[in-house]
Amino acid sequence: MIEVESLTKSFGDTVAVKDVSFNVESGEVLGLLGPNGAGKTTTIRMLTGYLPPTRGTARIVGYDIFKDSLKVRRQIGYLPENVPLYNNMSVNTFLNFVARVKDTEVRTRNDQIDEILLHCGLREVQNKTIGKLSKGFKQRVGLAQALIGNPMVLILDEPTTGLDPRQIAQIRDLIKQLASGHTIILSTHILHEVSMVCDRVVIIHNGEVVAQDSVENLTKELTKTQMTYITIHGPLKLVKESLKTVEGVLVVESHPGDVEDVNNFIVHAQLERDIRELIAKCVVNSGFGLLELKSHALSLEDIFLQLTTKGAKPMNLN
Amino acid sequence: MKNVKTIMDKEIRAYFTSPMAYTALCLFLLISGVIFNSNILKEHSSEMINLFILMIYLFIMIIPALTMHLFAEERRSGTIELLMTYPIQDWEVVMGKFLAGFALFMGMLLLTFHFPLFLLMWGNPDPGAILAGYLGLILLGGTFLSIGMLATSSTKSPNVAFIMAAGVLFGLTVIGQVAINFAGTGAIADFVSYISITEHFRNFTMGTINSKDIVFYLSVIFFALFASIRLVEMRRWKN
Numbered sequence: 092m093i094e095v096e097s098l099t100k101s102f103g104d105t106v107a108v109k110d111v112s113f114n115v116e117s118g119e120v121l122g123l124l125g126p127n128g129a130g131k132t133t134t135i136r137m138l139t140g141y142l143p144p145t146r147g148t149a150r151i152v153g154y155d156i157f158k159d160s161l162k163v164r165r166q167i168g169y170l171p172e173n174v175p176l177y178n179n180m181s182v183n184t185f186l187n188f189v190a191r192v193k194d195t196e197v198r199t200r201n202d203q204i205d206e207i208l209l210h211c212g213l214r215e216v217q218n219k220t221i222g223k224l225s226k227g228f229k230q231r232v233g234l235a236q237a238l239i240g241n242p243m244v245l246i247l248d249e250p251t252t253g254l255d256p257r258q259i260a261q262i263r264d265l266i267k268q269l270a271s272g273h274t275i276i277l278s279t280h281i282l283h284e285v286s287m288v289c290d291r292v293v294i295i296h297n298g299e300v301v302a303q304d305s306v307e308n309l310t311k312e313l314t315k316t317q318m319t320y321i322t323i324h325g326p327l328k329l330v331k332e333s334l335k336t337v338e339g340v341l342v343v344e345s346h347p348g349d350v351e352d353v354n355n356f357i358v359h360a361q362l363e364r365d366i367r368e369l370i371a372k373c374v375v376n377s378g379f380g381l382l383e384l385k386s387h388a389l390s391l392e393d394i395f396l397q398l399t400t401k402g403a404k405p406m407n408l409n
Numbered sequence: 410m411k412n413v414k415t416i417m418d419k420e421i422r423a424y425f426t427s428p429m430a431y432t433a434l435c436l437f438l439l440i441s442g443v444i445f446n447s448n449i450l451k452e453h454s455s456e457m458i459n460l461f462i463l464m465i466y467l468f469i470m471i472i473p474a475l476t477m478h479l480f481a482e483e484r485r486s487g488t489i490e491l492l493m494t495y496p497i498q499d500w501e502v503v504m505g506k507f508l509a510g511f512a513l514f515m516g517m518l519l520l521t522f523h524f525p526l527f528l529l530m531w532g533n534p535d536p537g538a539i540l541a542g543y544l545g546l547i548l549l550g551g552t553f554l555s556i557g558m559l560a561t562s563s564t565k566s567p568n569v570a571f572i573m574a575a576g577v578l579f580g581l582t583v584i585g586q587v588a589i590n591f592a593g594t595g596a597i598a599d600f601v602s603y604i605s606i607t608e609h610f611r612n613f614t615m616g617t618i619n620s621k622d623i624v625f626y627l628s629v630i631f632f633a634l635f636a637s638i639r640l641v642e643m644r645r646w647k648n
């Protein structure tokens with residue numbers, strides 16, 4: 092449905108997006124995940140025909156985003172970042188304008204708008220001026236205009252940013268409902284969101300794809316290991332050796348502390364058993380002083396942080 | 410064409426929900442009314458030429474006020490991103506916006522029709538000169554609007570668009586005066602008077618319709634709109 096091939100965009104000397112490639116299957120919800128400045132918006136703007144790529148290309152429903160821009164735009168419903176809207180128009184007027192621009196069938200136009208108003212929960216504000224609506228309602232108006240014309244592909248740039256938790260939940264529900272009839276790309280920097288609404292995730296950082304996988308696989312990857320943070324009084328090398336002998340331990344990372352012979356360790360272990368007791372026993376038996384011990388289940392956040400922090404390779408822990 | 414009409418409708422609606430258009434319209438009618446009173450009724454003149462000239466000077470301020478928002482505001486507020494990603498071509502957007510400005514301008518002219526009506530009822534005017542004068546005003550207004558379009562297409566600040574347009578229009582208008590002052594000094598004066606927007610208007614007020622003048626206005630409109638479309642496209646295809 093969507094094929095992105097080495098999409099690259101430079102602004103002068105800065106390369107905002109570099110050789111980004113990924114595919115989205117029909118009916119899939121793809122999460123474009125990355126920290127601020129990763130290049131999510133720039134990637135999306137190229138896909139929607141707002142910015143021309145410096146290099147590379149993409150096809151949406153078979154049409155080239157550059158050569159067949161108009162055809163591509165007919166297939167896309169787009170919610171830009173920060174939801175720009177015509178603040179002087181009423182919701183109804185705006186959606187009517189969008190329907191005319193998207194050249195929807197005149198006969199069924201009003202019915203379609205009614206349906207979208209209902210679907211997006213905009214019925215009671217349809218005659219209000221957009222500029223006077225709350226952020227949550229504006230977001231829905233943004234979604235509604237994307238839905239007009241029933242496009243096959245929806246591209247949503249940070250659709251929940253700036254909303255309160257209740258509104259976030261509502262918008263996510265709405266996106267989940269839309270997932271059944273559309274192919275969706277949504278960008279976010281919230282991992283939780285990806286695991287909630289996406290089938291697959293492309294993680295980008297500094298303009299490059301650092302990982303792409305199904306949410307299922309990523310989650311599996313995480314649940315394989317657990318981390319335990321330990322602070323121990325004892326010679327670093329000896330402590331490390333004895334920690335390695337504990338059953339179930341996979342990797343021991345050591346970080347020298349500020350005080351002599353007080354060292355920090357991160358122990359990666361299989362998830363199946365709680366190794367805290369074993370570690371405590373081992374430390375005491377070896378005659379070291381156990382100062383602190385806390386377990387930490389590896390979360391999406393950790394994977395994300397490690398992927399987007401230079402040098403770390405958490406994916407080959409197993 | 411359908412899309413041009415859609416954009417045009419949107420902009421006309423926007424005019425009527427913004428105080429800017431009302432203010433410009435009221436100011437225009439008020440000032441031209443006052444001048445009509447003092448200049449024509451009091452002096453028992455049946456000619457509208459002075460009023461026409463005054464209107465041109467009013468247009469230098471009013472028309473940039475009508476065009477300043479058309480593109481710059483879309484850029485400033487970010488709605489340009491919606492507009493540029495809807496399935497609609499850049500030239501359709503530019504033409505729609507231009508025609509909306511033109512429609513408002515025509516409405517404005519229409520509201521001055523009681524001036525010639527007064528003259529016809531109480532005075533002894535030359536109807537041909539008045540009609541030709543209005544044709545001239547329409548062409549000149551279109552030209553001003555197209556230059557306003559060019560200004561608003563090139564910036565994301567409505568204020569900058571206003572200042573640019575008003576500055577250029579003022580320059581092109583007073584350049585006519587310069588030409589008159591230096592009349593007869595050869596090629597340069599001829600050239601300056603040729604590019605002067607007001608010099609071309611002079612013939613209309615005397616009741617003569619020259620194809621040369623019409624061609625001049627239409628070409629300026631064509632080139633300014635063409636350049637506006639290219640400016641909008643450039644933002645899409647280069648960067």
Ligand SMILES: Nc1ncnc2c1ncn2[C@@H]1O[C@H](COP(=O)(O)OP(=O)(O)OP(=O)(O)O)[C@@H](O)[C@H]1O
Pocket residue numbers: 102105106107125126127128129130131132133134172280
């Ligand atoms: N028009 C532009 N001109 C110059 N640099 C730009 C432009 N747009 C984006 N950039 C740069 O490109 C990089 C990627 O920006 P982009 O907006 O795509 O990131 P993002 O992932 O959407 O971030 P955020 O989460 O903050 O929205 C940033 O370093 C940004 O400064």
Ligand SMILES: [Mg+2]
Pocket residue numbers: 131132133172248
């Ligand atoms: Mg962004």
